[in-house]
Structure formats: structure tokens, C-alpha cells
Amino acid sequence: MKKILVLILMLPLFALAQSVGVKDIPADGDxxxxxxxxxxTDNEFEIVNGEDEVEGEAAPLLKEARTNWKTACAxxxxxxxxxxxENQxxxxxxxxxxxxxVAMESTCTSNAKYKLKVRVK
Known part of the structure; x- marks a missing residue:
């Protein structure tokens, strides 16, 4: 009988829950x-794909035009x-x-593509 009485008296101790004080928040409305x-976790990111045109400077020789395109790409x-x-x-x-x-000048172009991780918020 004593064991049951002790358990009944200790039951409220196990039922304690953590509480949070909420002050200065209006309760009217939703x-x-x-x-x-x-x-x-406010830093949400989005993956963005895109395209751009890379064009090197015109040059009289095709070899120079290719070099200019490589420079423009870099x-x-x-x-x-x-x-x-942010290195994304x-x-x-x-x-x-x-x-x-065209008109004795060579130009090299390409369609460049990129993929970036961009912060939404």
C-alpha cells in the first residue's frame, strides 16, 4: 500500500512539462x-542555370581570334x-x-553556360 501511495504522490513530478513565456503578443485575431x-534555417538557396554569349575581339588572323576568345572566356x-x-x-x-x-576579320563566339547557388531570402 505504501508503494502505491508513493507512486501516486510522485506522479505529478513526472508530468511536468517545459513552458514558454509569451509576452507582448496580441491574442485578438489569428x-x-x-x-x-x-x-x-533561414538561409535557403535556389539553383539558377543561365546562358551568356562569350565573344572574343576581332582579329585579322584566325589564330589570333581564337586566342582572343580564350582570353574573353577566362x-x-x-x-x-x-x-x-559567397563562392556559390x-x-x-x-x-x-x-x-x-567577315570583312577580313575573324571573330570567335560561343554560348557559355553557368550554374549558381543563389540565396533566396
Whole structure:
């Protein structure tokens, strides 16, 4: 009998729950209170794919035009990386070079593609 009495007296001790004090929140109207455990996860990201055109400077010789395109490709990659200070560049690709000659000058161009991880909030 003593064991049952002790258990009954100790039962309220096990039933204690943690409580949260909520002050200065108006109770009129719709109110939602959300409590989460763990780290704050406000940094949500979105994957962005895009395309850009990379064009080298025109040159009288095809070899020089190809070199100019390679320089333009390197500059484009450098610029994308500098604009994205959080190092969220997933991939950069200058694409396949296509050269054409117009009025004794050769120009090389390509469709560059990029994939970035961008913060939404």
C-alpha cells in the first residue's frame, strides 16, 4: 500500500512539462506561434542555370581570334566568380568556340553556360 501511495504522490513530478513565456503578443485575431528545435534555417538557396554569349575581339588572323576568345572566356569566368562573393558557383562552361570571318576579320563566339547557388531570402 505504501508503494502505491508513493507512486501516486510522485506522479505529478513526472508530468511536468517545459513552458514558454509569451509576452507582448496580441491574442485578438489569428495568431500562430511556432517553436522549432535545432539551428535556424533561414538561409535557403535556389539553383539558377543561365546562358551568356562569350565573344572574343576581332582579329585579322584566325589564330589570333581564337586566342582572343580564350582570353574573353577566362575574363568571363573571372567576372562571374568576382560577382558571386559567397563562392556559390557550381559550374562554368564557355561552350564550343565557333569562328567566322567577315570583312577580313575573324571573330570567335560561343554560348557559355553557368550554374549558381543563389540565396533566396
Amino acid at each position: 495568431t500562430t506561434i511556432e517553436i522549432k528545435k535545432g539551428k535556424k 575574363d568571363w569566368k573571372k567576372e562571374i566568380k568576382e560577382l558571386n562573393k 558557383v557550381l559550374s562554368l562552361n564557355c561552350g564550343k568556340m565557333q569562328c567566322s570571318t
